[in-house]
Amino acid sequence: MDAEGLPPETAIGRVALTVGDVRDVAEFYERVVGLAVHERRDGSAVLGDGEIPLLELHEDRTAPERPRSAAGLFHTAFRVPSRGALGDALARLDEQWQLSGAADHLVSEALYCRDPEGNGVEIYRDRPRSAWEETPDGGVRMATKPLDTGGVRGAAAGDEIVPLGTDVGHVHLEVTDLDAARAFYADALGMSVRTTYEGACFLAAGGYHHHVGANVWNGRSTPASGRGLEWVELRLPTDAGVAAARERLERAGYAVEAVGDGVRVTDPDGIDLRLRS
Template sequence: MADKTDALPAETDIGRVALTVGDATETVEFYETVVGLSVHERQAARTVLGDGETPLLELHEDSGAPERSRSAAGLFHTAFRVPSRAALGDALERIDTEWQLSGVSDHLVSEALYCRDPEGNGVEIYRDRPREEWGETADGGVEMATKTLDRDGVRAAATGAKGAPEGTDVGHVHLEVTSLEAARAFYVDALGMNVRTTYDGALFLAAGDYHHHVGANVWNGRTDPASGRGLAWFELVFPNSRTVEAATDRLSTAGYEVTADGDGVSVTDGDDITLRLRS
């Protein structure tokens, strides 16, 4: 699937993901013990976790926030990418010991483990295969599938590490949306992502030729804008301020309201999901 003239630069990555949770204590423990992140900063109602070097996840505690309704758009999962199969094996050991898997998959481009945090937010932990092993579709996209994971092979690669290694990051964010057409209008036509592949009821979108930085699906029939607990915002990090300004201009021209937000800008998609852009 060919790049567009005004596409996002290939150096764009996912930055931090922020979740609104009712009970931060239990949720922080999950991300420390199961995912293997470490606490970088802890305030009264905000905890920042990461790989020990880079902040990856913010948990905002709000016990009064309503639970996300079954009809609301929002987070499908946050996908933490580990740098090796050994680190994935360690994650599998932690989940088996401390938690419960909800699924495992071989996606051809990656090997993935799935579970849910104490608040019901989806979590993926995965490792990418080398890019030279990725297949290409007839239209120039990336070949992905959902196949049986070699769980024994992943487990055999484990080293016994209790924490996620440095170099762990958020590889992608997968959203539940009310409309794939509206998601394409925002993330592709206005923001400048490339469509890398499609499944029945899902789009996989990226900056450059990564397999996907954002997934969007309508599998669970969400009909209402995002609200309540769950995804508060997620972040795209650009290589420089000029590329942030170009994306801001495209979004504004397409009719989306972009506002200053800390060291970057903030915009909401058609489902009221908040995206932050910064360099």
């Protein structure tokens, strides 16, 4: 681990969404995405791969819809461990939902849709890291090319649920200012910038292609509010790693507070990030 960076084992943990109808949204993530329900209570649900919780849904029927101007979630990206599992996801989308996009990003193959309340969802599988191309500045080469959907469909194994090992590979955020987002996630938190596009920046720990994406494509101009993303969890391998990240954030002027068995901090757009080991 670099003295001013996150440990290479750092990964996205759980993502929490505030929703208006938890039953309807949970059914989508169970039936279409293929997650298993770990816990269901009045007003909340937890879903995951059958062993590890990945998504928390918290119902608040009084919460307004996210304003069109507000920063927040672009998509939650569920990473499946094989092309066969991606083919199964495409089959579920074909049969039960509507695919809004598909792309070959060189490092990964990805499917896109929206949940019943408009939250963006990506389901993807990574190509082996040995196949990733490095850029001259040490980043990773990514692109958006047409996906071989026929090949993905042909790889389907016929499973109705995601396999064990599925996780949240990354989250992609809509921010109001890319420079401010980069200052927070890279300079203060300790991620590395892996690649940039016009209006977007992709950051990660441990040489991954990205754990966090940030874009200004839709001209968001106000802090996060309303339904949608409630918080994102970042998992670090040790308590010492959490403590070091907390020290960097506080040194950069961000307020950090204890929450549960970890800490929380708010990014420049009011997005709640939680760190735990």
